[in-house]
Amino acid sequence: MSALDDKYINPLTDFGFKKLFGTEPNKILLIDFLNQILPQRHRIKDLSYSRNEQMGLNELDRKAVFDLYCIGESGERFIVEIQKAKQNYFKDRSIYYSSFPIQEQAKKGEWSYRLEPVYTVGILDFIFDDHKLEDELLHIVELKNQNCEVFYDKLKFIYIELPKFRKKEEELDTQFDKWLFVFKHLSGLQDRPKKLQDKIFERLFEAAEIAKFTPEEREAYEESLKNYRDLKNVVDTSREEGYREGLDKRNIEIAKNMKNDGEPIEKIVKYTGLSKEEISKL
Structure with a gap:
């Protein structure tokens, strides 16, 4: 099936995610989404995009490549990624990636070691093996002590297990619900649902309409969608074989x-x- 058979792009593809959330004209979409999962004191009004490739401190360090890397107006750092399939040491990888926005804050000369908050946000198209509660799809992870008290509140890992979201349009109560519905169902929609008629989603649907793409964008999206479907097919086959x-x-x-x-x-x-x-x- 061609990508052009759909009216709107799939936001879980590399091209779709960066088209909707990784460009300056559409950063209002990323801001609105992030503000649904950030604590009140770290809600953002504006952000700027940084290069998504971070180098280590020396040539022996490995490269880290993020889907999106941006900085809030108050200095907060955000790594935002779509993770389409389980991989070995996924949590280790998240910790490793978060170390780059921490290290880049170091200043030459005298420095107090004061750090701005760092957030890693993962939109997961799979379910954690060790977190199987059906009603628990949002995970906010931070450093705590032996009494479960927050020890350090400037490093947070936020994971969303998208397959656990099963609400229908009429059940969408919050803005967070609406965003998860978009991530999961956008490419299958032909018209804008009644629950998604406000301005922020008007902008999203306008940016997601394939008919408005340039020939180059269509070609890039076709390739990205093919890669997404190939990976999904491999994952689904592996899951079925594992089940059998x-x-x-x-x-x-x-x-x-x-x-x-x-x-x-x-x-x-x-x-x-x-x-x-x-x-x-x-």
Whole structure:
């Protein structure tokens, strides 16, 4: 299916995310989204984009490349990323990336070590293996002591598990709900929902309309969408294979127990789906 079959871009693609949230004309969209998840004292009125590639302090340090990196008018640093699939050491990677906006604040000569707040915001198109509560999709992580009291409030990691968001249009109560609905459903919409008629979403739908793209933008989006779909297909296939593998192991264990209990082969076949040949080898 061509990207041009959709009316609006998919914001979870690299091109779509940066088109909507990573350009100067549309920074009002990023500001509004961030303000739904930031604490009241760190709400932002304006921000500027910084280069999204950060180098280490010396040539031996590895490069860090962010989706978006911006600085609030009061000096707060924001790393904002779309994460489309699980990866090894994802949390380690988040910590590592956050170290660059911290280190760049160092001043030459006499310096008090005072730091501006650093936020890492991850919009995740997957669910954490170790955070499976269905109603808990927003995670705000910060340094706390043994009594669960905040030890340092200038370093925060905010993760949103998008697959856990299942509200329908009529259930959208907050601005945060509306943004998650956009992330999840924008590319499948043909018209602006009634709940998304205010000015901020008017700007978003205008920026997201594929018909208004230049030929170069359309080509770039086609490629970005293809990459997104290819990755999603790999992830979905892997998940399905993992599910089947787990199911097979469970059925083999059940079959062994039934066989040890003297259950007839026909009954074991019925309850496990294994063949007579497979069961005879157990």
